[in-house]
Structure formats: C-alpha cells, structure tokens
Amino acid sequence: MPNILLVGNGAREHAMAEAVLRSTEKPLLFSYMKANNPGIASLSVKTKIGSYSDLAAITNFATENKIEFAVIGPEDPLNNGVVDALAITGIPAVGPTKSLARLETSKAFTRNLVSKYKIPGNPQYKVFKAIGGVEEFLNTLDGIVLKPDGLTGGKGVLVQGDHFATPQEALTLCTQILTESSSLIVEEKFDGEEFSLQCLCDGQTVVGTPLVQDHKRRFDDDKGPNTGGMGSYSMPDHSMPFLKPSDIEEGLEITRQVASALLKETGSPYKGIMYGGFIATKNGAKLLEYNARFGDPEAMNILPLLKTDFVDVCRHIIEGTLDKLKIEFEQKATVCKYVVPKGYGLPADHPDAASSRAKIEIGNVGKARLYYSSVDKKEDGLYLSSSRAIGIVGIADTLDAARKIAEEGVKAVSGPVAYREDIGTNALIQKRIDHMKKIRKD
Numbered sequence: 254m255p256n257i258l259l260v261g262n263g264a265r266e267h268a269m270a271e272a273v274l275r276s277t278e279k280p281l282l283f284s285y286m287k288a289n290n291p292g293i294a295s296l297s298v299k300t301k302i303g304s305y306s307d308l309a310a311i312t313n314f315a316t317e318n319k320i321e322f323a324v325i326g327p328e329d330p331l332n333n334g335v336v337d338a339l340a341i342t343g344i345p346a347v348g349p350t351k352s353l354a355r356l357e358t359s360k361a362f363t364r365n366l367v368s369k370y371k372i373p374g375n376p377q378y379k380v381f382k383a384i385g386g387v388e389e390f391l392n393t394l395d396g397i398v399l400k401p402d403g404l405t406g407g408k409g410v411l412v413q414g415d416h417f418a419t420p421q422e423a424l425t426l427c428t429q430i431l432t433e434s435s436s437l438i439v440e441e442k443f444d445g446e447e448f449s450l451q452c453l454c455d456g457q458t459v460v461g462t463p464l465v466q467d468h469k470r471r472f473d474d475d476k477g478p479n480t481g482g483m484g485s486y487s488m489p490d491h492s493m494p495f496l497k498p499s500d501i502e503e504g505l506e507i508t509r510q511v512a513s514a515l516l517k518e519t520g521s522p523y524k525g526i527m528y529g530g531f532i533a534t535k536n537g538a539k540l541l542e543y544n545a546r547f548g549d550p551e552a553m554n555i556l557p558l559l560k561t562d563f564v565d566v567c568r569h570i571i572e573g574t575l576d577k578l579k580i581e582f583e584q585k586a587t588v589c590k591y592v593v594p595k596g597y598g599l600p601a602d603h604p605d606a607a608s609s610r611a612k613i614e615i616g617n618v619g620k621a622r623l624y625y626s627s628v629d630k631k632e633d634g635l636y637l638s639s640s641r642a643i644g645i646v647g648i649a650d651t652l653d654a655a656r657k658i659a660e661e662g663v664k665a666v667s668g669p670v671a672y673r674e675d676i677g678t679n680a681l682i683q684k685r686i687d688h689m690k691k692i693r694k695d
C-alpha cells in the first residue's frame with residue numbers, strides 16, 4: 254500500500270487523484286493543496302492546505318506521512334522547485350526539477366533549446382531584453398505573436414488579429430511587456446488548428462497519450478477573451494479529425510528530440526509530463542509551447558481512459574523504465590465542459606461579474622464524471638470563486654454520445670454559471686476540418 258503525495262487543487266488534480274486511486278495497489282493518497290478541493294479531499298486520507306511556495310511545509314508533510322513518491326499537478330510548485338526540495342529528503346516525484354521546468358516557465362529557454370539542437374517546429378523568432386531591434390524584426394513578419402518570458406497563467410500571449418492589429422501597435426505592447434518582464438519573445442504567427450499532445454517522459458523514453466483539443470475562448474464559436482480553457486474533447490482513435498498522421502508523428506518526434514536535448518543541455522533526465530501545444534499548419538506540425546504538466550482541462554480527457562495502472566506508470570517514469578511498460582488507453586471519445594461563473598473572464602464592471610462567490614447546487618449529473626476545480630465548500634453548501642468551477646466529462650463510444658453525457662451533467666449544475674455549448678459538436682469540428690482543408694489547399 255504505497256503512500257502517494259499529490260500536489261495541486263484543481264480539476265486536473267482531481268482527475269489525477271482518481272487515477273491514483275484506481276490502482277490495484279490500493280494506494281493511500283495524501284494531498285497538499287493551496288485551497289481545499291472537496292473532490293480531492295474526499296479521496297485523500299489526509300490533506301494539508303498551504304502555499305505552493307512553502308517548500309518546507311510540502312516536504313514536512315511528505316516525510317511525516319512516509320510518502321513513496323509525489324505527483325505534481327500545477328506549474329507553480331514546479332517553478333518554485335518542489336521536486337528539487339523533495340529530492341533532498343529522498344522522495345522522488347513525477348514532475349521536472351526547477352531547471353527542467355524551464356521547458357514551461359521560460360518560453361525563451363525552450364525556443365533557444367529547439368533552435369540550438371536543430372529540432373524542427375520553431376517559428377521565426379527573436380528574444381529581446383530591450384526594445385532596440387524589435388521594430389525591425391516586427392516588420393519582417395507576416396503575422397506577429399508576442400510572449401513575455403515567465404509564467405503567465407496561460408493568458409500572457411498576445412496575437413495579431415486578436416489583441417492588436419498593426420506592427421506599430423505591437424511595438425507599443427512590446428515596450429509595455431519589457432517593463433514587466435525581463436525578456437520578450439517576438440514570433441511569427443502560424444495559421445492552423447491547435448492540438449494538445451501530452452507525453453509521458455522518463456528522461457529517455459517519450460510516450461504519447463490521446464490527442465486533445467482545448468477551447469480557450471470564453472464564448473461559443475471561439476468568441477470573447479482567452480481563458481484557462483473552457484473545455485476539450487478527444488476522439489476514439491486518439492487522433493483529431495483535422496490532422497494528418499504525419500502531423501502527430503512530427504509532434505511526437507519534436508517531443509522526443511526535445512527530451513533528448515534537455516538531457517544533453519542540463520545533464521538531468523526530465524521525469525514528468527511534456528505537454529506540447531502544437532498547431533497543424535500547411536507545412537506540418539509546429540510548436541507553440543510546452544507545459545511541464547498535464548493540461549487543465551486536457552488531463553480530464555485522458556486520465557479516465559488510462560487502462561494501465563497509473564501508479565505503475567508513475568514508478569516507470571521515476572525509475573526511467575517507461576520503455577518496459579505497455580501504456581494503453583480506452584478507445585472512447587471524451588468531452589469535457591467547464592462550468593464557470595457567468596462573470597468568468599469578463600471585466601470587473603460587467604453586469605455578470607457579480608456571479609463570482611455565488612452559491613451553486615449540483616443535482617444528478619447522470620453518466621457524466623464531475624471534477625471539482627475552484628469551488629468553496631462551506632457548511633451550507635458549495636460556492637463559486639472567480640475561476641473555473643467544475644469540469645464535467647462525458648465518455649462514450651462516439652463523440653456525439655460523449656457530448657450528450659457532458660451536456661446532461663452540466664445542466665445538473667444550477668446557479669449563476671455558464672459553459673460552452675459548442676464544444677464537441679459536429680458543427681464546430683467540421684469548421685476545424687474545413688479550415689485545415691482551406692489552408693492545405695486539399
């Protein structure tokens with residue numbers, strides 16, 4: 254009966270907790286969270302609430318509870334060096350060290366690594382520490398993307414057409430970014446369709462998991478502000494309807510080469526999740542960014558499908574023996590829809606902004622799975638926060654059946670909440686297919 258530590262408090266970690274507890278080894282789960290997640294708490298023998306920067310609190314909780322290994326959910330504790338701190342006490346983890354987590358925490362590090370090791374997938378890009386030369390480079394690009402270096406909670410990227418129109422406006426934004434961030438990355442904008450390729454990595458071997466597509470925009474039809482992700486789907490064949498097999502192979506090959514480059518560059522094996530945000534373009538798969546963790550919501554699509562024992566998967570990651578394990582996922586479709594406060598992602602003066610902190614009720618979600626995210630459980634019931642509240646997941650043989658299960662589940666949540674109806678619909682998927690046909694000129 255292994256004692257396992259989970260660090261994190263979102264719906265992603267609720268799905269991770271469930272995956273741990275499905276193990277035939279009957280593990281005992283100990284959870285360190287920055288806010289109480291009632292779903293994770295109900296699956297844990299012990300929980301501790303604390304900050305993700307309080308590494309002593311995390312390591313003490315781990316040593317007191319004789320933890321065999323830890324699984325780290327979010328990027329913040331990785332960025333703070335939780336894996337390094339646990340290693341000093343002799344506790345291994347699924348998750349990269351602070352240095353290796355630069356894969357996510359420094360976009361400049363990753364672009365330069367990919368470039369240095371001649372790995373395909375990078376756009377034209379330059380990293381700037383001062384404004385000199387920015388204007389000249391902006392004027393060479395057909396489409397522009399601006400990224401501050403460092404963690405931005407998925408919301409720091411500025412894209413031409415969405416956030417600004419002209420190179421001149423981009424230049425003003427670059428000046429602003431450089432006052433707040435030590436480095437600025439200016440990149441060529443790709444046209445295509447995005448997909449999430451979450452890979453397991455033990456430092457040498459990279460194993461792909463079913464592809465997922467996330468929906469960042471707040472409203473149906475990809476309208477409104479960017480969010481942490483409003484929902485996602487995956488297909489029974491583990492591909493995406495708008496991809497060619499070569500796009501997937503390219504995404505995997507880039508990830509394999511990045512894992513090997515990380516080892517050469519740092520001398521340490523990357524043990525954890527390499528979640529590549531890729532975009533299929535007319536010239537194949539290109540790399541948007543890496544995250545050093547499972548996606549949220551994407552973890553909720555893939556972990557419930559995992560047939561291989563998750564504890565076994567974690568051990569093989571830690572021991573560097575992933576090549577010895579057959580990792581299988583059910584051939585099912587999944588649709589995840591996030592239930593959010595009506596005011597989520599909207600300006601504070603918007604009439605719906607007051608929905609945050611309101612009370613919600615959850616009825617019968619039917620066949621759907623429910624993963625708690627930012628909810629506050631008080632004595633008299635559940636309350637919203639200002640962030641995504643509940644991930645509802647439908648799983649079935651077809652995408653349409655999975656979507657219907659998720660819809661039924663979402664409708665069981667009452668209160669001032671919202672969600673995206675179009676995620677998992679044939680109409681939205683057809684739009685993606687048509688977009689790719691147009692840009693590939695098929």
Ligand code: GLY
Nearest residue numbers: 467482548549550
């Ligand atoms: N799905 C976006 C993220 O996890 O960063």
